Amino acid sequence: MDLNRRNFLKFTVATGTMGAASAVQKVKASTPKPDSGDWAGVLLDTTVCIGCRKCEWACKNINKLPTEPIESYEDKSVFKKMRRPSAGAYTVVNQFENPKSPEKPYYVKYQCMQCIDAACVSACIVGALKKDAKTGAVIYDPWKCIGCRYCMVACPFQIPAYEYDNALTPQVRKSTFCYQRLSKYQGRPACVEICPVQAMTYGKRSELIEIARQKIRTYPDRYVDHIYGEHELGGTAWLYLSGKPMTEMGMKKFGERPIPTYTEPVQHGIFKHFVPQISLFALLGGIMWLFKKRDEVEGKREGGEE
Ligand code: SF4
Ligand code: SF4
Numbered sequence: 001m002d003l004n005r006r007n008f009l010k011f012t013v014a015t016g017t018m019g020a021a022s023a024v025q026k027v028k029a030s031t032p033k034p035d036s037g038d039w040a041g042v043l044l045d046t047t048v049c050i051g052c053r054k055c056e057w058a059c060k061n062i063n064k065l066p067t068e069p070i071e072s073y074e075d076k077s078v079f080k081k082m083r084r085p086s087a088g089a090y091t092v093v094n095q096f097e098n099p100k101s102p103e104k105p106y107y108v109k110y111q112c113m114q115c116i117d118a119a120c121v122s123a124c125i126v127g128a129l130k131k132d133a134k135t136g137a138v139i140y141d142p143w144k145c146i147g148c149r150y151c152m153v154a155c156p157f158q159i160p161a162y163e164y165d166n167a168l169t170p171q172v173r174k175s176t177f178c179y180q181r182l183s184k185y186q187g188r189p190a191c192v193e194i195c196p197v198q199a200m201t202y203g204k205r206s207e208l209i210e211i212a213r214q215k216i217r218t219y220p221d222r223y224v225d226h227i228y229g230e231h232e233l234g235g236t237a238w239l240y241l242s243g244k245p246m247t248e249m250g251m252k253k254f255g256e257r258p259i260p261t262y263t264e265p266v267q268h269g270i271f272k273h274f275v276p277q278i279s280l281f282a283l284l285g286g287i288m289w290l291f292k293k294r295d296e297v298e299g300k301r302e303g304g305e306e
């Protein structure tokens with residue numbers, strides 16, 4: 001049975017949580033397991049990015065989101081505060097101090113990281129979010145989405161945004177890696193295409209990691225010896241090279257274990273024993289709280305506080 005927003009409600013009322021649980025298990029059983037071998041990726045060299053924000057414009061343009069003319073993106077006043085991706089802007093660029101060269105700040109572009117073993121996909125009980133088997137992009141089917149917003153609680157990068165101001169047909173919004181361009185036209189994501197300084201390299205993730213390692217070996221003074229996204233939470237399609245740790249430029253410190261390996265065994269228990277699905281919020285929220293707590297403790301340690 002195909003579960004969309006309307007028939008999910010009918011279905012749940014008619015059959016109660018027991019029926020929903022078995023449908024959920026059916027959906028989850030069909031979720032493909034990660035195989036990142038040939039999946040696509042983007043290597044973003046933050047030491048090359050000039051903060052022109054053309055990628056922000058290109059993303060809005062390709063996704064048909066309301067946008068000002070491209071010239072308006074030269075406005076640097078937006079860098080006064082940290083911005084996050086939202087329902088109206090799937091990617092944003094922030095500015096950070098460059099201790100090596102203060103007149104040349106670093107810029108970091110954020111968007112959905114296209115996690116290899118994605119917490120949002122795992123949390124979505126109706127399969128509205130799934131990994132595209134060919135490219136690895138995390139794609140979204142609004143017809144299946146029931147608006148539960150588990151994906152928003154589950155995402156460790158706080159990416160999925162909900163259209164709260166769309167009363168009739170609200171959707172979850174995030175970058176889908178220009179999935180159509182990648183699969184249909186063998187193209188590159190629009191942001192990569194427009195970048196005037198080639199700060200981003202699109203390709204097979206495995207090859208990008210080799211390129212990144214080579215760059216670190218060749219220019220050890222330019223880069224920290226870490227490719228952010230190579231191992232974090234099991235790896236992400238977006239990979240970052242940087243001149244100072246990415247944890248000092250808006251990214252969180254994570255271990256290597258993917259979030260679904262924490263949540264899925266408990267999720268399955270919740271459904272198996274027919275515990276109300278609200279428990280899933282508590283579970284996902286609890287895990288994210290633990291991550292946040294660990295960040296704070298580690299931040300204090302690094303800052304030299306007792
Ligand atoms: S960054 Fe968040 S929304 Fe994007 S794939 Fe990972 S878990 Fe999903
Ligand atoms: S809100 Fe998120 S988790 Fe819930 S059904 Fe929609 S995509 Fe899936």
Ligand code: SF4
Pocket residue numbers: 048049050051052053054055056093107109191194195196197198199200
């Ligand atoms: S288009 Fe390229 S240089 Fe400009 S902000 Fe985006 S990543 Fe940086």
